[in-house]
Amino acid sequence: MKNIISNTYSRKFRGISTFESEAESIYFLLPFKFHSISIDREVLVNEIGDYLIVPQGTAKAIVHREIDFSSNLYRDLVANFFISPTPVPELLNVISTRYRTKKKSLGSFTSLHIFVVTLRCNHSCHYCQVSRAAESKSEFDISYKDLDAGINHMFLSPSEELTVEFQGGEPLLAFDKVRYAVERIQLLNEDFKKEISYVICTNSTILNDEILLFCKNYNILISTSLDGPAFIHNANRFKSGRASYDLVIEGIDRTRQALGHDKVSALMTTTALSLKYPKEIIDNYVENGFGNIFLRPISPYGFALKNQKKNHYQTAEFLDFYKQGLEHILNLNAQGVFFKEDYTSIILQKILTPFTENYVDLQSPTGLVSSVIVFNYDGFVYASDESRMLAEIKDYTFQLGHVTQPYEELFLGDKAKQILNNGVAECLAGCSDCAFLTYCGADPVLHYATQNDMQGHRAFSIFCKKNMEIIRYLFEMLDIRKGYVESTFQSWIHKPAA
Amino acid sequence: MDVLASTDELLQFIVNEDIYSETVIFKTIYWLAPIASFDILKFPPKSFLITARPNTASFSEEIKKEIEIQLRKGLVDFKVRDLINQETSSVRSMIIAKAFDNDGFLDIEPQSQISDPIGFDPTR
Structure with missing residues (x-):
């Protein structure tokens, strides 16, 4: 190093011709x-x-x-x-x-472990992908034995960071199972010493002081469903007795008081009715104190397919909804309201930073099995939440086996390998040449569900159509509306939602 | 690319194989599958014959025009992509191999000298 430096001639800047040559x-x-x-x-x-x-x-x-x-x-x-x-x-x-x-997600293997503790539910949402069971039918709860086996598998994951998500049905109808699982995981983790976070996905209608105290003690996050204003939410998420919307808002307020404002998040599902009201839905989230929204299309799986009139729409219609929503959100930000759209933020993180988000749908190789696993109420193990939705209509293509089987058979078996082999976007026709490959992912479940082929044909793919247009649209905005739009986008990926 | 036939039931195009490879043609028509079904045949001495048939009863004038425009654009774009892929496949393999080289077997020293373009020598 010293010799090379001493070979230089002077400290003066040299003319551009110094650096030009034939070779260059x-x-x-x-x-x-x-x-x-x-x-x-x-x-x-x-x-x-x-x-x-x-x-x-x-x-x-x-x-x-x-x-x-x-x-x-x-x-x-x-x-x-x-x-x-x-x-x-x-x-x-x-x-x-x-x-x-x-490709950081490849380094840690399965981190998100979903436990479907019960199929019982107190709602009758027309877009629900799984068959729900009546509130009293406890035979649809996971057994302690299967819960133990799932927890043991979870600790075999090489990932140092684990997320445990309790889903249903309505998981709080089986709160005894949630409590048991958390306490057992905490006990075992005294030896494993992993970073563990907990999420309960609940409709928030049966949260009580006992549950909230438990959540506070174990730093459990609440993820709830809010589809927008009452006239949309109640139409989408029917509950006999009292209207769901009022109960959800009460539940959100109660959770914030008990756990803190940032301990509750909400997810919306876009139905045919929602398509007409992007602004109203977003404004409802703002009014209810949320700093973000995930404009999420309906998943074309399971029982959601049975109610075509309410649940079916074209990808182009969703894209219009998304763009109107995004424009409204940008206007809110221009008025000084920090508010972000989550799917956009995930993609922007990939576009504007060297890093990536571990969002299962936008991973290649696919995040199925390698990032997420589902232990269903009946003890069967699935590659993702969407996989068990298919199983509810008797399609067990993505069933990896039973929780009582050895870890290697479930996570590294032939079925898991088949799914992973079909989930490498770099090797898929149509994806391998795509400029947006780095920002996108592979989704074998969606392509199987919609085209009966895990790889799918990109020209017919609703996944491809949606992501290609969203990413193109974001680039167009970054190009022609740089300045304010880009600085707003940057704030979304560097600042957490309120 | 030349248009050989254009009716409501059939579109045919001749593509010079010295300019566009079979791979480029297949990658182009892949994206047109929702609007037509395609056959590719060798067309001696040095061309390919692309035949498009309607997915519905017949082609509209609008669809016929759309297919021709998309074919012309797609062939050029996929040819450029093909050239990039051919030229960069080795470097791409090196990038990926090194990215997952956990044991450092593929570590190499930079081949050129370390330069000092602004002439700053901290030893002087």
Whole structure:
């Protein structure tokens, strides 16, 4: 190092000609992809998710060596790892490290463990993907034996960070099972010493002081369902007796008082009715003190398919709903209300930072099994929540086995391998050439459910259509409305929701 | 690409195989599957014959135009993607192999000298 430095001649800056040579006018391509985002603009995306938005035809010009090496574009392309002055880039190690960072989820294996403690429920939501059982039918609760076996499997995961999610039905109808599971996990973790977080997915209608005290003692988060204003929520989520909306809002208030404002989050499901009211739904979330919303389409699984009139709509209709909602949210932010859309934030994290989000639907290789696992009430183990929804209509394609089987048979068995083999977007037709690959993922369950093929055909895929358009739209916004929109987007990925 | 036939039941295009490979053609028509069904045949001496048939009873004029536009654009785009893939497959393999090289077997020292473009020598 010392010799090299002492070979320099002076401290003065040298003219540009010093750095120009014949050799430098020849550049070498690094792996990148491109996609048209408007009539006259295209986005270039490299292997590690860095992007440049450029005029249409730039990718072709790069490949045909038509880029002027004294131009800013040339410098941007070199600096952002689209081309290299050397056949093997000097910073290959940096690119590889960045690639590894983008695939971080592979390093830890299964972290999210969902326990379906009961199928019993006190609601009759028309979009519910699973068959619910009457409140009194305790034979639809998970057994202590299966609960123990699931917990034992969970501790075999190499992941140092575990999330335990209790689902139903309405899991608090089987609160004794939730309590037992948490206390047993805490006891066993005295030896395993893993970072464990808990979430109860509840409709919030039967939360009481005993449950809330328990949640406070174990720092359990509450995830509830709120579909928007009462006229939408109650139409979507029917409950006999009292209207669901009033009970949910009471439950949210009560939880915040007992656990803290940030300990409760809400999820909405977009039905055919919701499509007409994006602003009203978002305003309802703001009014109820939420700093974020997940504009989530209905999952085309299980029993949700039975009520086509209320639950079926075209992807294009959802995209209109999403764009109207996003525009409204940006307007709220412009007025000083910090509020973000969660799906957008997940994608923006992938676009605007070197990091990634461990969101199962947008992972490649798929997050099924390798990020999430479901222990169902009957002891059977599924690759994801959506997988058990299929099983409710007697399709057991994604059933990995029974919880009493050994860990290796469930998590590393032939079924798990089959699912993973079909869930590598880099190897899927249509995905492997896609510029948005780094930001997207593979979803074998959705493609199986909609096309009877785990890989699916991208040109017919609602998953592809939705994600391609959302990501294209975000790039278009970053291009033509940079400044305020970009700074707002940046705030979403760097600041947690209120 | 030349149009060989254009009726309400059939569209045919001739594509020079010296310019567009079979891979490029297949990747292009993959995305057109929702609007037509395709057959690809060798067309001697050095071309491919692309035949499109309607998924419904017949093609509308609008769909025929759409297919031709999408084919022309798709062939060029996928040709560019193909060139990038061909040129960068080795570097891509190196990036991925090194990314998951947990034991450091693939570590290499930079091949060039470390430069000091602004002439700053802390030893002077």
